[in-house]
Amino acid sequence: MSGVPFKNPGWAGNTGEFDLTEAQVRGDEFVGERPKAGGHPSGASSYPYMLAEKRPEAKLFEGDCQARFEKILTRYPNRQGALLPTLALAQEVRGHVSPETMDEVAALLGLAPAYVRGVATFYTMYNKRPVGRFLVQVCTNISCNLCGADDVMEAFLRYTDTEPGETSEDGLFTVIEAECLAGCGFPTCVQINSRYYENVTPADVPGIVEHLKADRAGSAG
Amino acid sequence: MAYPYVSDREVRLLSKGFGDPKARRLDAYVERGGYQALRKAFGMGPDAVIDEVKASGLRGRGGAGFPAGVKWSFMPKEPTRPHYLLCNADESEPGTFKDRELIRWDPHQLIEGVLIAAYAIRAKQAYVYCRGEFFETSSVLAKALEDAYAGGYAGKDILGSGVDIDVTVHLGGGAYICGEETALMNSIEGRRGQPRVKPPFPAAVGVFGMPTTVNNVETLTAVPHIVANGGAWYRQWGTEKSTGTKLFCVSGHVNKPGNYELPLGFPLMDLIEDVCGGMRNGKALKAVIPGGSSVPILTAAECRGVNLDYESVQAAGTMLGCASVIIMDQDTHMVKQVRRMVDFYAHESCGQCTPCREGTAWMAKILRRIEDGRGTAEDLDTLLAMSRQMTGTTICVLSDSAAAPVVSSINKFKDEYMALIRRGERAGVA
Numbered sequence: 221m222s223g224v225p226f227k228n229p230g231w232a233g234n235t236g237e238f239d240l241t242e243a244q245v246r247g248d249e250f251v252g253e254r255p256k257a258g259g260h261p262s263g264a265s266s267y268p269y270m271l272a273e274k275r276p277e278a279k280l281f282e283g284d285c286q287a288r289f290e291k292i293l294t295r296y297p298n299r300q301g302a303l304l305p306t307l308a309l310a311q312e313v314r315g316h317v318s319p320e321t322m323d324e325v326a327a328l329l330g331l332a333p334a335y336v337r338g339v340a341t342f343y344t345m346y347n348k349r350p351v352g353r354f355l356v357q358v359c360t361n362i363s364c365n366l367c368g369a370d371d372v373m374e375a376f377l378r379y380t381d382t383e384p385g386e387t388s389e390d391g392l393f394t395v396i397e398a399e400c401l402a403g404c405g406f407p408t409c410v411q412i413n414s415r416y417y418e419n420v421t422p423a424d425v426p427g428i429v430e431h432l433k434a435d436r437a438g439s440a441g
Numbered sequence: 442m443a444y445p446y447v448s449d450r451e452v453r454l455l456s457k458g459f460g461d462p463k464a465r466r467l468d469a470y471v472e473r474g475g476y477q478a479l480r481k482a483f484g485m486g487p488d489a490v491i492d493e494v495k496a497s498g499l500r501g502r503g504g505a506g507f508p509a510g511v512k513w514s515f516m517p518k519e520p521t522r523p524h525y526l527l528c529n530a531d532e533s534e535p536g537t538f539k540d541r542e543l544i545r546w547d548p549h550q551l552i553e554g555v556l557i558a559a560y561a562i563r564a565k566q567a568y569v570y571c572r573g574e575f576f577e578t579s580s581v582l583a584k585a586l587e588d589a590y591a592g593g594y595a596g597k598d599i600l601g602s603g604v605d606i607d608v609t610v611h612l613g614g615g616a617y618i619c620g621e622e623t624a625l626m627n628s629i630e631g632r633r634g635q636p637r638v639k640p641p642f643p644a645a646v647g648v649f650g651m652p653t654t655v656n657n658v659e660t661l662t663a664v665p666h667i668v669a670n671g672g673a674w675y676r677q678w679g680t681e682k683s684t685g686t687k688l689f690c691v692s693g694h695v696n697k698p699g700n701y702e703l704p705l706g707f708p709l710m711d712l713i714e715d716v717c718g719g720m721r722n723g724k725a726l727k728a729v730i731p732g733g734s735s736v737p738i739l740t741a742a743e744c745r746g747v748n749l750d751y752e753s754v755q756a757a758g759t760m761l762g763c764a765s766v767i768i769m770d771q772d773t774h775m776v777k778q779v780r781r782m783v784d785f786y787a788h789e790s791c792g793q794c795t796p797c798r799e800g801t802a803w804m805a806k807i808l809r810r811i812e813d814g815r816g817t818a819e820d821l822d823t824l825l826a827m828s829r830q831m832t833g834t835t836i837c838v839l840s841d842s843a844a845a846p847v848v849s850s851i852n853k854f855k856d857e858y859m860a861l862i863r864r865g866e867r868a869g870v871a
Contacts, residue, residue: 263583303631343614
């Protein structure tokens with residue numbers, strides 16, 4: 221991680237009688253480095269949908285990702301069952317799921333391309349177009365909204381100099397409104413790539429944005 | 442250890458591990474008696490396990506409150522086809538944040554519950570359907586599950602019993618509707634997450650066309666405790682019909698928001714004033730949504746005397762849902778908050794049924810118009826008429842859920858709507 225001073229590392233960051241480290245709260249110290257090839261097959265479908273590093277031209281799939289794809293297939297009674305995890309894996313590699321990617325996934329699973337497009341476009345988490353290195357999703361639903369989420373959203377837009385859903389000129393940030401992220405007791409809840417940031421106030425936003433800028437290598441993702 | 446707030450009025454059965462980073466580990470779980478209930482269940486046999494859960498009175502914690510043991514008993518007793526257990530961890534109801542905590546602080550408690558339930562319904566495959574955003578949470582679960590496999594607690598011949606149960610973590614794609622059990626089944630099958638018409642019910646035709654039971658995370662985490670200690674033991678908490686403890690997810694304008702595990706039947710005002718340390722900044726209470734955004738709103742006056750069990754909350758004209766208690770103070774802009782909730786339902790409507798697809802979108806537009814001072818008194822009649830057409834007319838209850846806060850807020854906070862409408866009219870005349 222970068223050396224930028226950084227408040228609010230996650231759950232209950234600075235509230236309550238909180239006395240744990242970020243790694244203890246997030247479970248990072250328990251999970252450790254996740255094996256790229258998927259580890260035990262029972263967890264092979266539980267991987268990130270969004271990393272900072274995106275390779276839109278990468279092959280579907282090769283190396284560790286191919287190994288993970290094969291593990292995923294073993295957990296469903298038919299290939300169609302593996303569709304959502306396979307779309308997630310494709311997005312993890314390429315950063316978004318283009319119509320061409322949908323067609324390739326269809327071919328991998330023996331499904332009709334039109335069918336896969338119908339499914340992929342139903343789910344909001346499959347990005348239909350490229351996004352920045354950091355996809356910032358700000359919950360503005362009721363519990364966060366009661367505690368000022370609109371101001372947090374506005375602050376992210378201001379400090380990244382973007383419009384909702386647009387990617388900043390430096391390619392670093394895409395900021396969107398999210399529906400409830402299930403962190404309602406720790407408002408405002410923000411998801412940045414795969415990580416949750418909680419109890420975020422507008423005053424925290426410049427620090428978070430600077431932290432991410434300094435962390436271009438993407439470990440925050 | 443303090444998670445981030447605790448209250449001495451809590452009964453921490455399921456939430457014991459919250460805030461304790463060691464609780465996630467298999468050795469620590471086994472040390473405090475973990476997986477003993479699974480061993481005991483294998484000795485009892487599936488039907489005795491179902492009977493014990495029936496005896497406990499445990500009701501589904503996902504919102505509907507259907508008795509869990511009764512649900513299990515709908516599954517065929519002599520399997521001729523594969524059976525499936527689905528654990529619903531698609532936690533998406535605005536105001537609800539308990540399942541994520543249950544999974545990431547104490548994953549083995551859930552895994553043991555999943556295994557016992559799968560055994561009881563004679564399933565050899567269980568899926569834990571986590572909402573797609575739960576990457577960090579599902580990583581913890583995946584790691585714990587890997588440890589459980591390595592320790593012989595999952596997979597083939599579990600604990601030497603001859604029982605085989607595989608558990609798989611599955612991530613959704615970001616769709617609230619997949620928390621509806623038949624939509625969840627479609628989603629696991631690699632389809633659009635659209636609810637199915639019932640009947641057939643999942644116990645007859647479920648995921649992949651096979652007999653299926655769907656249970657919420659919190660329901661399943663209660664199961665090891667019930668099997669270990671007995672159904673009668675569990676009934677020492679709660680009321681006659683709402684037994685046991687429940688996680689209350691408190692959010693909004695209180696001093697100490699968070700998850701609190703309390704006996705069902707706990708007084709709502711005690712939750713706000715005592716457990717949660719009262720209203721933030723000394724403001725007055727205006728309204729409470731007791732069960733997540735899908736249930737009718739209570740005014741401050743209506744909250745007095747309400748106890749938080751399924752029956753009492755229903756008697757007060759709303760629902761306990763998943764006990765997601767959203768607290769609003771005197772400064773809350775009610776029309777804006779209702780509009781934000783309806784925006785959510787409009788976004789999340791799966792689009793199958795016309796009353797929902799069209800109704801939620803139009804409601805959102807009309808509410809936005811009123812909020813912006815361009816509404817008319819007639820708009821309120823339109824909203825109420827639409828609500829009637831959106832209730833009980835669709836495959837699932839998403840549409841009913843969107844209508845609930847609209848109807849209750851118009852009935853109970855009409856002054857606020859009218860103030861916005863009049864202000865707009867005056868501005869128009871000027």
